[in-house]
Amino acid sequence: MSKSKLAIHGGAPVRAHYLPYGKQVIDEMDIQSVVEVLQSDFITSGPAIEQFEADIARFTGAKYAVAFSSGTAALHGACHAAGIGEGDEVITTPMTFAASANCVLYQGGKPVFVDIDPLTYNLDPKLVKENITEKTKAIIPVHFTGQPAQLDEIITIARENNLVVIEDAAHALGAKYKNKRIGSISDMTMFSFHPVKHITTGEGGMITTNKEELYKKLLQFRTHGITREQKLLRENHGPWYYEMQFLGFNYRITDIQASLGISQLKKIGSFIEKRKQLAELYTKELGSIEEIILPHQLSDVDSSWHLYILKLQLSQLTAGRKEIFQALQKENIGVNVHYIPVYFHPYYESLGFQKGICPIAESCYKEFITLPLYAGMDHRDVMDVVEAVKKVITYYSNK
Protein backbone atom coordinates (compact mmCIF):
# COMPACT_ATOMS: atom_id res chain seq x y z
CA MET A 1 0.00 0.00 0.00
CA SER A 2 1.29 3.43 -0.86
CA LYS A 3 1.81 6.01 1.84
CA SER A 4 -1.21 8.15 1.06
CA LYS A 5 -1.48 11.43 2.92
CA LEU A 6 -3.08 11.04 6.33
CA ALA A 7 -6.19 13.10 7.08
CA ILE A 8 -4.39 14.38 10.16
CA HIS A 9 -1.85 15.95 7.73
CA GLY A 10 -4.53 17.45 5.51
CA GLY A 11 -5.19 14.43 3.24
CA ALA A 12 -8.66 13.14 2.39
CA PRO A 13 -10.17 11.02 5.18
CA VAL A 14 -10.97 7.39 4.37
CA ARG A 15 -14.62 8.02 5.29
CA ALA A 16 -16.71 11.07 4.56
CA HIS A 17 -18.88 10.43 7.65
CA TYR A 18 -17.81 9.48 11.15
CA LEU A 19 -18.27 5.82 12.10
CA PRO A 20 -18.93 5.47 15.86
CA TYR A 21 -17.33 2.62 17.81
CA GLY A 22 -20.69 1.32 18.97
CA LYS A 23 -24.36 2.18 18.97
CA GLN A 24 -27.82 0.71 19.27
CA VAL A 25 -29.86 -0.88 16.49
CA ILE A 26 -33.53 0.08 16.90
CA ASP A 27 -36.21 -0.98 14.42
CA GLU A 28 -39.94 -0.41 13.92
CA MET A 29 -40.80 -3.44 16.07
CA ASP A 30 -38.86 -1.93 19.00
CA ILE A 31 -40.66 1.37 18.62
CA GLN A 32 -44.06 -0.34 18.43
CA SER A 33 -43.46 -2.33 21.60
CA VAL A 34 -42.54 0.84 23.53
CA VAL A 35 -45.59 2.66 22.18
CA GLU A 36 -47.80 -0.22 23.32
CA VAL A 37 -46.56 0.11 26.88
CA LEU A 38 -47.05 3.87 26.83
CA GLN A 39 -50.68 3.27 25.89
CA SER A 40 -51.18 0.58 28.55
CA ASP A 41 -52.01 0.84 32.26
CA PHE A 42 -48.45 0.38 33.48
CA ILE A 43 -45.41 2.39 32.52
CA THR A 44 -43.42 1.11 35.48
CA SER A 45 -43.51 -1.93 37.82
CA GLY A 46 -45.94 -3.66 35.47
CA PRO A 47 -45.95 -6.90 33.48
CA ALA A 48 -43.24 -5.94 30.96
CA ILE A 49 -40.53 -6.13 33.65
CA GLU A 50 -41.49 -9.68 34.66
CA GLN A 51 -41.68 -10.67 31.02
CA PHE A 52 -38.23 -9.23 30.31
CA GLU A 53 -36.81 -11.02 33.36
CA ALA A 54 -38.38 -14.31 32.28
CA ASP A 55 -37.03 -13.87 28.74
CA ILE A 56 -33.48 -13.19 29.96
CA ALA A 57 -33.69 -16.14 32.37
CA ARG A 58 -34.80 -18.41 29.53
CA PHE A 59 -32.16 -17.09 27.15
CA THR A 60 -29.28 -17.49 29.62
CA GLY A 61 -30.53 -20.71 31.17
CA ALA A 62 -30.65 -19.17 34.66
CA LYS A 63 -33.47 -19.92 37.12
CA TYR A 64 -34.02 -16.29 38.12
CA ALA A 65 -33.42 -12.83 36.70
CA VAL A 66 -33.84 -9.44 38.37
CA ALA A 67 -33.89 -6.28 36.23
CA PHE A 68 -32.27 -3.08 37.47
CA SER A 69 -32.15 0.55 36.33
CA SER A 70 -28.57 0.05 35.09
CA GLY A 71 -25.83 -2.53 34.98
CA THR A 72 -24.07 -0.59 37.70
CA ALA A 73 -27.14 -0.73 39.97
CA ALA A 74 -27.32 -4.45 39.23
CA LEU A 75 -23.70 -4.91 40.34
CA HIS A 76 -24.47 -2.95 43.51
CA GLY A 77 -27.40 -5.27 44.16
CA ALA A 78 -25.22 -8.33 43.58
CA CYS A 79 -22.60 -7.07 46.06
CA HIS A 80 -25.34 -6.53 48.63
CA ALA A 81 -26.81 -9.98 48.04
CA ALA A 82 -23.33 -11.49 48.31
CA GLY A 83 -23.07 -9.97 51.78
CA ILE A 84 -20.11 -7.76 50.97
CA GLY A 85 -19.61 -5.25 53.76
CA GLU A 86 -17.15 -3.05 55.58
CA GLY A 87 -13.58 -4.20 55.09
CA ASP A 88 -14.35 -7.20 52.86
CA GLU A 89 -11.98 -7.69 49.95
CA VAL A 90 -13.24 -8.44 46.46
CA ILE A 91 -10.90 -9.47 43.67
CA THR A 92 -11.45 -7.98 40.23
CA THR A 93 -9.59 -6.87 37.13
CA PRO A 94 -8.31 -3.34 36.49
CA MET A 95 -8.99 -3.78 32.74
CA THR A 96 -12.66 -2.84 32.99
CA PHE A 97 -15.09 0.01 33.39
CA ALA A 98 -14.96 1.56 36.87
CA ALA A 99 -18.40 0.17 37.79
CA SER A 100 -16.94 -3.36 38.22
CA ALA A 101 -15.01 -2.10 41.24
CA ASN A 102 -17.20 0.83 42.35
CA CYS A 103 -19.92 -1.64 43.36
CA VAL A 104 -17.55 -3.02 46.01
CA LEU A 105 -16.88 0.48 47.36
CA TYR A 106 -20.64 1.18 47.57
CA GLN A 107 -20.82 -1.63 50.12
CA GLY A 108 -17.82 -0.45 52.12
CA GLY A 109 -15.65 -3.22 50.70
CA LYS A 110 -12.18 -3.03 49.19
CA PRO A 111 -11.52 -3.90 45.55
CA VAL A 112 -8.32 -5.88 45.07
CA PHE A 113 -6.99 -5.52 41.54
CA VAL A 114 -5.36 -8.60 40.08
CA ASP A 115 -3.50 -8.60 36.78
CA ILE A 116 -4.76 -10.00 33.50
CA ASP A 117 -3.65 -12.80 31.23
CA PRO A 118 -1.55 -11.23 28.45
CA LEU A 119 -3.28 -13.28 25.73
CA THR A 120 -6.97 -13.03 26.62
CA TYR A 121 -6.81 -9.84 28.74
CA ASN A 122 -9.08 -11.58 31.26
CA LEU A 123 -8.34 -12.13 34.97
CA ASP A 124 -5.44 -14.52 35.47
CA PRO A 125 -6.74 -17.33 37.76
CA LYS A 126 -3.23 -18.03 39.11
CA LEU A 127 -2.96 -14.46 40.35
CA VAL A 128 -6.50 -14.57 41.74
CA LYS A 129 -5.47 -17.50 43.89
CA GLU A 130 -2.30 -15.77 45.10
CA ASN A 131 -4.23 -12.68 46.18
CA ILE A 132 -6.78 -14.38 48.40
CA THR A 133 -6.63 -13.41 52.07
CA GLU A 134 -8.85 -14.19 55.06
CA LYS A 135 -10.78 -11.02 54.19
CA THR A 136 -11.61 -12.03 50.61
CA LYS A 137 -15.34 -12.41 50.14
CA ALA A 138 -15.95 -12.48 46.39
CA ILE A 139 -14.45 -12.49 42.90
CA ILE A 140 -15.80 -10.30 40.09
CA PRO A 141 -14.43 -11.59 36.77
CA VAL A 142 -15.21 -9.46 33.72
CA HIS A 143 -15.73 -11.20 30.38
CA PHE A 144 -13.60 -8.64 28.60
CA THR A 145 -14.69 -7.83 25.02
CA GLY A 146 -17.22 -10.69 25.22
CA GLN A 147 -14.68 -13.51 25.62
CA PRO A 148 -15.58 -15.43 28.79
CA ALA A 149 -13.00 -15.50 31.58
CA GLN A 150 -11.68 -18.87 32.77
CA LEU A 151 -14.71 -19.67 34.87
CA ASP A 152 -13.91 -23.27 35.85
CA GLU A 153 -10.65 -22.19 37.45
CA ILE A 154 -12.23 -19.15 39.09
CA ILE A 155 -15.22 -21.09 40.45
CA THR A 156 -12.93 -23.80 41.83
CA ILE A 157 -10.88 -21.18 43.67
CA ALA A 158 -14.11 -19.63 44.96
CA ARG A 159 -15.41 -22.99 46.24
CA GLU A 160 -12.14 -23.78 48.00
CA ASN A 161 -12.20 -20.42 49.77
CA ASN A 162 -15.93 -19.99 50.32
CA LEU A 163 -16.20 -16.97 48.02
CA VAL A 164 -19.07 -15.64 45.95
CA VAL A 165 -18.54 -15.26 42.19
CA ILE A 166 -20.25 -12.30 40.50
CA GLU A 167 -19.64 -12.23 36.75
CA ASP A 168 -19.56 -8.83 35.11
CA ALA A 169 -21.01 -9.95 31.78
CA ALA A 170 -21.77 -6.46 30.49
CA HIS A 171 -19.85 -7.50 27.35
CA ALA A 172 -21.02 -11.07 27.20
CA LEU A 173 -24.76 -11.47 26.64
CA GLY A 174 -25.01 -14.57 24.46
CA ALA A 175 -21.37 -15.60 24.91
CA LYS A 176 -20.65 -19.24 25.71
CA TYR A 177 -18.21 -20.88 28.08
CA LYS A 178 -17.66 -24.56 27.25
CA ASN A 179 -20.93 -24.57 25.30
CA LYS A 180 -22.91 -23.07 28.19
CA ARG A 181 -24.44 -19.62 27.91
CA ILE A 182 -23.01 -17.02 30.25
CA GLY A 183 -25.57 -16.24 32.95
CA SER A 184 -26.29 -19.68 34.38
CA ILE A 185 -22.82 -20.70 35.54
CA SER A 186 -21.72 -18.94 38.75
CA ASP A 187 -23.57 -17.40 41.72
CA MET A 188 -24.67 -14.21 39.98
CA THR A 189 -24.14 -12.68 36.56
CA MET A 190 -24.64 -9.04 35.58
CA PHE A 191 -25.73 -7.84 32.15
CA SER A 192 -25.94 -4.22 30.97
CA PHE A 193 -28.35 -2.78 28.43
CA HIS A 194 -26.52 0.47 27.77
CA PRO A 195 -26.85 1.43 24.07
CA VAL A 196 -23.36 0.22 23.11
CA LYS A 197 -24.03 -3.27 24.53
CA HIS A 198 -25.61 -6.19 22.63
CA ILE A 199 -29.20 -5.17 23.36
CA THR A 200 -30.42 -1.94 24.88
CA THR A 201 -33.10 -0.53 27.14
CA GLY A 202 -31.56 2.97 27.12
CA GLU A 203 -30.23 2.42 30.62
CA GLY A 204 -30.77 -0.93 32.27
CA GLY A 205 -29.20 -4.03 33.75
CA MET A 206 -29.98 -7.52 35.00
CA ILE A 207 -28.69 -10.06 37.49
CA THR A 208 -29.23 -13.72 36.75
CA THR A 209 -28.86 -16.38 39.43
CA ASN A 210 -29.86 -19.95 40.17
CA LYS A 211 -30.20 -19.35 43.91
CA GLU A 212 -33.59 -18.41 45.33
CA GLU A 213 -32.07 -16.78 48.39
CA LEU A 214 -30.01 -14.38 46.28
CA TYR A 215 -32.98 -13.74 44.02
CA LYS A 216 -35.12 -12.59 46.94
CA LYS A 217 -32.41 -10.33 48.31
CA LEU A 218 -31.96 -8.73 44.90
CA LEU A 219 -35.70 -8.03 44.55
CA GLN A 220 -35.85 -6.40 47.94
CA PHE A 221 -32.66 -4.38 47.44
CA ARG A 222 -34.05 -2.98 44.18
CA THR A 223 -37.12 -1.61 45.98
CA HIS A 224 -35.81 0.30 49.03
CA GLY A 225 -35.34 -2.88 51.08
CA ILE A 226 -39.12 -3.23 51.13
CA THR A 227 -40.99 -6.54 51.16
CA ARG A 228 -44.68 -7.41 51.10
CA GLU A 229 -44.08 -11.13 51.34
CA GLN A 230 -46.27 -12.51 54.16
CA LYS A 231 -43.71 -15.00 55.40
CA LEU A 232 -41.05 -12.34 55.81
CA LEU A 233 -43.11 -9.70 57.63
CA ARG A 234 -42.46 -9.21 61.32
CA GLU A 235 -45.92 -7.75 61.88
CA ASN A 236 -48.99 -7.51 59.68
CA HIS A 237 -51.39 -4.62 60.11
CA GLY A 238 -53.55 -5.38 57.09
CA PRO A 239 -53.65 -5.66 53.31
CA TRP A 240 -51.77 -2.34 52.82
CA TYR A 241 -48.91 -3.37 55.02
CA TYR A 242 -45.29 -3.68 53.94
CA GLU A 243 -41.98 -3.45 55.75
CA MET A 244 -38.67 -1.83 54.91
CA GLN A 245 -36.26 -4.25 56.48
CA PHE A 246 -32.88 -2.92 55.33
CA LEU A 247 -31.59 0.12 53.50
CA GLY A 248 -32.19 -0.60 49.82
CA PHE A 249 -32.48 1.69 46.82
CA ASN A 250 -34.94 2.59 44.11
CA TYR A 251 -33.10 0.74 41.35
CA ARG A 252 -36.17 -0.33 39.37
CA ILE A 253 -36.25 -0.36 35.61
CA THR A 254 -39.45 0.96 33.95
CA ASP A 255 -41.91 -1.03 31.85
CA ILE A 256 -41.14 1.38 29.02
CA GLN A 257 -37.52 0.24 29.08
CA ALA A 258 -38.38 -3.41 29.70
CA SER A 259 -40.64 -3.48 26.63
CA LEU A 260 -37.72 -2.26 24.55
CA GLY A 261 -35.57 -4.98 26.11
CA ILE A 262 -38.13 -7.70 25.30
CA SER A 263 -38.22 -6.60 21.68
CA GLN A 264 -34.43 -6.25 21.43
CA LEU A 265 -33.81 -9.68 22.94
CA LYS A 266 -35.82 -11.29 20.14
CA LYS A 267 -33.01 -10.22 17.80
CA ILE A 268 -30.05 -11.23 19.96
CA GLY A 269 -29.21 -14.21 17.74
CA SER A 270 -28.81 -12.07 14.63
CA PHE A 271 -27.03 -9.30 16.58
CA ILE A 272 -24.38 -11.73 17.81
CA GLU A 273 -24.07 -13.46 14.46
CA LYS A 274 -23.52 -10.09 12.80
CA ARG A 275 -20.86 -9.03 15.33
CA LYS A 276 -19.13 -12.37 14.84
CA GLN A 277 -19.09 -11.99 11.07
CA LEU A 278 -17.74 -8.44 11.28
CA ALA A 279 -15.04 -9.56 13.75
CA GLU A 280 -14.06 -12.41 11.45
CA LEU A 281 -13.76 -9.97 8.59
CA TYR A 282 -11.47 -7.74 10.68
CA THR A 283 -9.35 -10.75 11.57
CA LYS A 284 -9.09 -11.86 7.94
CA GLU A 285 -8.28 -8.40 6.61
CA LEU A 286 -5.90 -7.25 9.35
CA GLY A 287 -4.09 -10.56 9.91
CA SER A 288 -1.09 -9.69 7.78
CA ILE A 289 -0.17 -6.45 9.57
CA GLU A 290 2.86 -7.22 11.72
CA GLU A 291 2.70 -4.04 13.78
CA ILE A 292 -0.57 -5.05 15.47
CA ILE A 293 -1.74 -8.03 17.51
CA LEU A 294 -5.31 -9.22 16.91
CA PRO A 295 -7.62 -10.57 19.65
CA HIS A 296 -6.67 -14.07 20.77
CA GLN A 297 -9.59 -16.46 21.23
CA LEU A 298 -9.47 -19.54 23.47
CA SER A 299 -10.85 -22.70 21.87
CA ASP A 300 -13.33 -23.56 24.62
CA VAL A 301 -15.21 -20.26 24.57
CA ASP A 302 -17.51 -18.51 22.15
CA SER A 303 -17.17 -14.72 22.33
CA SER A 304 -20.16 -12.47 21.86
CA TRP A 305 -17.80 -9.86 20.36
CA HIS A 306 -18.70 -6.71 22.23
CA LEU A 307 -15.34 -5.13 21.35
CA TYR A 308 -12.62 -5.71 18.77
CA ILE A 309 -9.32 -4.54 20.23
CA LEU A 310 -6.01 -4.11 18.46
CA LYS A 311 -2.79 -4.24 20.46
CA LEU A 312 -0.09 -2.07 18.92
CA GLN A 313 3.44 -3.43 18.77
CA LEU A 314 4.97 -0.13 19.80
CA SER A 315 8.53 -1.34 19.13
CA GLN A 316 7.64 -1.56 15.42
CA LEU A 317 6.02 1.86 15.27
CA THR A 318 7.42 5.39 15.16
CA ALA A 319 4.44 6.84 17.05
CA GLY A 320 2.58 6.00 20.24
CA ARG A 321 -1.04 5.00 20.74
CA LYS A 322 -2.10 8.64 21.10
CA GLU A 323 -0.86 9.69 17.64
CA ILE A 324 -2.30 6.57 16.01
CA PHE A 325 -5.61 7.09 17.82
CA GLN A 326 -5.79 10.70 16.68
CA ALA A 327 -4.84 9.80 13.11
CA LEU A 328 -7.63 7.18 12.94
CA GLN A 329 -10.15 9.64 14.38
CA LYS A 330 -9.22 12.11 11.64
CA GLU A 331 -9.91 9.39 9.07
CA ASN A 332 -13.45 9.46 10.57
CA ILE A 333 -13.05 6.12 12.30
CA GLY A 334 -14.51 6.22 15.81
CA VAL A 335 -11.78 4.31 17.59
CA ASN A 336 -11.87 4.17 21.37
CA VAL A 337 -9.75 2.90 24.26
CA HIS A 338 -10.96 0.21 26.67
CA TYR A 339 -9.94 0.71 29.42
CA ILE A 340 -8.04 3.12 31.57
CA PRO A 341 -6.97 0.77 34.42
CA VAL A 342 -9.54 1.44 37.15
CA TYR A 343 -6.99 2.33 39.83
CA PHE A 344 -5.49 5.06 37.61
CA HIS A 345 -8.55 7.22 38.30
CA PRO A 346 -7.94 10.04 40.79
CA TYR A 347 -10.63 8.75 43.13
CA TYR A 348 -8.89 5.39 43.40
CA GLU A 349 -5.57 7.14 43.88
CA SER A 350 -7.16 9.08 46.74
CA LEU A 351 -8.03 5.72 48.33
CA GLY A 352 -4.35 4.76 48.28
CA PHE A 353 -4.13 2.67 45.09
CA GLN A 354 -0.82 3.20 43.33
CA LYS A 355 0.33 2.66 39.78
CA GLY A 356 2.42 -0.45 39.17
CA ILE A 357 0.23 -3.09 40.83
CA CYS A 358 -0.90 -4.72 37.55
CA PRO A 359 1.94 -4.29 35.04
CA ILE A 360 0.35 -6.31 32.23
CA ALA A 361 -2.90 -4.32 32.33
CA GLU A 362 -0.88 -1.12 32.46
CA SER A 363 1.21 -2.00 29.42
CA CYS A 364 -1.92 -3.14 27.54
CA TYR A 365 -3.47 0.22 28.32
CA LYS A 366 -0.64 1.91 26.40
CA GLU A 367 -1.14 -0.39 23.41
CA PHE A 368 -4.91 -0.92 23.03
CA ILE A 369 -7.14 0.62 20.39
CA THR A 370 -10.79 -0.42 20.05
CA LEU A 371 -12.18 -0.55 16.52
CA PRO A 372 -15.85 0.16 15.74
CA LEU A 373 -18.06 -2.92 16.11
CA TYR A 374 -21.84 -3.12 16.33
CA ALA A 375 -24.63 -5.01 14.64
CA GLY A 376 -25.67 -2.02 12.53
CA MET A 377 -22.34 -1.96 10.66
CA ASP A 378 -21.92 -3.55 7.27
CA HIS A 379 -19.13 -5.08 5.21
CA ARG A 380 -18.32 -1.71 3.69
CA ASP A 381 -17.89 -0.07 7.13
CA VAL A 382 -15.42 -2.76 8.18
CA MET A 383 -13.48 -2.33 4.94
CA ASP A 384 -13.27 1.42 5.60
CA VAL A 385 -11.84 0.75 9.06
CA VAL A 386 -9.40 -1.77 7.57
CA GLU A 387 -8.29 0.76 4.96
CA ALA A 388 -7.78 3.44 7.61
CA VAL A 389 -5.83 1.10 9.89
CA LYS A 390 -3.59 0.05 6.99
CA LYS A 391 -3.07 3.65 5.94
CA VAL A 392 -2.16 4.86 9.42
CA ILE A 393 -0.06 1.85 10.47
CA THR A 394 1.85 1.91 7.16
CA TYR A 395 2.64 5.57 7.73
CA TYR A 396 3.90 5.04 11.28
CA SER A 397 5.66 1.70 10.69
CA ASN A 398 9.41 1.85 11.33
CA LYS A 399 10.09 -0.77 8.67
Ligand SMILES: *Cc1c(COP(=O)(O)O)cnc(C)c1O
Ligand atom coordinates in the same frame (compact mmCIF):
# COMPACT_ATOMS: atom_id res chain seq x y z
C1 LIG B 1 -21.25 -1.13 30.56
C2 LIG B 1 -20.47 -1.75 31.64
C3 LIG B 1 -20.86 -1.72 33.00
C4 LIG B 1 -21.95 -0.84 33.54
O1 LIG B 1 -23.15 -0.95 32.95
P1 LIG B 1 -24.18 0.29 32.95
O2 LIG B 1 -25.43 -0.36 32.45
O3 LIG B 1 -23.64 1.32 32.01
O4 LIG B 1 -24.31 0.80 34.34
C5 LIG B 1 -20.14 -2.45 33.91
N1 LIG B 1 -19.06 -3.16 33.55
C6 LIG B 1 -18.64 -3.19 32.28
C7 LIG B 1 -17.44 -4.01 31.94
C8 LIG B 1 -19.31 -2.47 31.28
O5 LIG B 1 -18.86 -2.50 30.02
